[in-house]
Amino acid sequence: MNFTKKHIWITGASSGIGKAVALKISKEKAHLILSGRNRQELENVAGICEKNGSQATVLPFDLGDEASVNAAASQVISTHKKLDALYHFGGISQRSFASETPLFVDRKIFEVNYFGTIALTKAILPEMIKSGGGHLAVTSSIVGKFGFPYRSSYSASKHALHGFFESLRAENVQHNIRVSVIIPGRIRTNISVNAINRDGKTHARMDEGQDNGMAAEKSAEIICRKLKQEKKEILVGGKEVIMVHIRRFLPFLYYRLSSKVKPL
Numbered sequence: 001m002n003f004t005k006k007h008i009w010i011t012g013a014s015s016g017i018g019k020a021v022a023l024k025i026s027k028e029k030a031h032l033i034l035s036g037r038n039r040q041e042l043e044n045v046a047g048i049c050e051k052n053g054s055q056a057t058v059l060p061f062d063l064g065d066e067a068s069v070n071a072a073a074s075q076v077i078s079t080h081k082k083l084d085a086l087y088h089f090g091g092i093s094q095r096s097f098a099s100e101t102p103l104f105v106d107r108k109i110f111e112v113n114y115f116g117t118i119a120l121t122k123a124i125l126p127e128m129i130k131s132g133g134g135h136l137a138v139t140s141s142i143v144g145k146f147g148f149p150y151r152s153s154y155s156a157s158k159h160a161l162h163g164f165f166e167s168l169r170a171e172n173v174q175h176n177i178r179v180s181v182i183i184p185g186r187i188r189t190n191i192s193v194n195a196i197n198r199d200g201k202t203h204a205r206m207d208e209g210q211d212n213g214m215a216a217e218k219s220a221e222i223i224c225r226k227l228k229q230e231k232k233e234i235l236v237g238g239k240e241v242i243m244v245h246i247r248r249f250l251p252f253l254y255y256r257l258s259s260k261v262k263p264l
């Protein structure tokens, strides 16, 4: 898919990978809708997108609030004749052991990462189908492919996205709905700072592993190239992404490594 003149909705556009992808796409004269909760950050990103030659509309909403998700979807449907693509980057991570994490924290992670994401997708899908199809991309994680210490519900929420979006793809091929699942390894963003702990509060720390991750701008280059090709799975990151292959082809090694790796 060529981005030029396309109407593309990007969630998680106020920070990190989503912001870097928005800025990259904005160099190709697209019509962007930028979402997240932080209006001020979204306005800043929109300003740069416009300087880069794209039109950018800011639409803040909360993925963890169904009414807010539906209101945002209605607004986009009423103001855009056609939505060519919806790229989901909005999400939160976790820093706590499963045994110490109360259910309200598990639910919060699922509300944002899973239910918010699928609610938005379901809200725009009928219009996308009516208008001849479109491209959906959702951001999972390498821990959406295997379990990892300190990330139990985060990992589970990302596994759930694979199940949902693979099913959605299979159900809607005849409607020209294309689906890409983005699978990042460690990318240097504020994901660990914004992650929630067992109290539901922010972890508020840049973890060493995160800090040593791939730059968000570099990840955006790879992601955008593969989004254009509408790849079904987009694996992006450093040497840590090899764990996906180890889990698949050498499971005994994964079982040994996953119990020994430093969780942060």
Ligand SMILES: NC(=O)c1ccc[n+]([C@@H]2O[C@H](COP(=O)([O-])OP(=O)(O)OC[C@H]3O[C@@H](n4cnc5c(N)ncnc54)[C@H](OP(=O)(O)O)[C@@H]3O)[C@@H](O)[C@H]2O)c1
Binding pocket: 011, 012, 013, 014, 015, 016, 017, 018, 035, 036, 037, 038, 039, 041, 061, 062, 063, 064, 089, 090, 091, 092, 093, 112, 139, 140, 141, 142, 183, 184, 185, 186, 187, 188, 189, 190, 191, 192, 194, 213
């Ligand atoms: N960085 C990595 O190493 C890594 C690895 C694997 C997967 N991922 C995934 O990549 C995606 C982007 O993360 P990132 O690394 O760019 O982290 P980030 O810098 O923390 O960005 C997260 C984005 O999600 C938005 N968001 C969070 N909670 C939200 C809510 N309740 N409602 C609406 N928007 C919300 C944030 O916007 P507001 O704060 O404005 O709401 C922000 O734009 C996430 O899905 C994450 O799970 C990241």
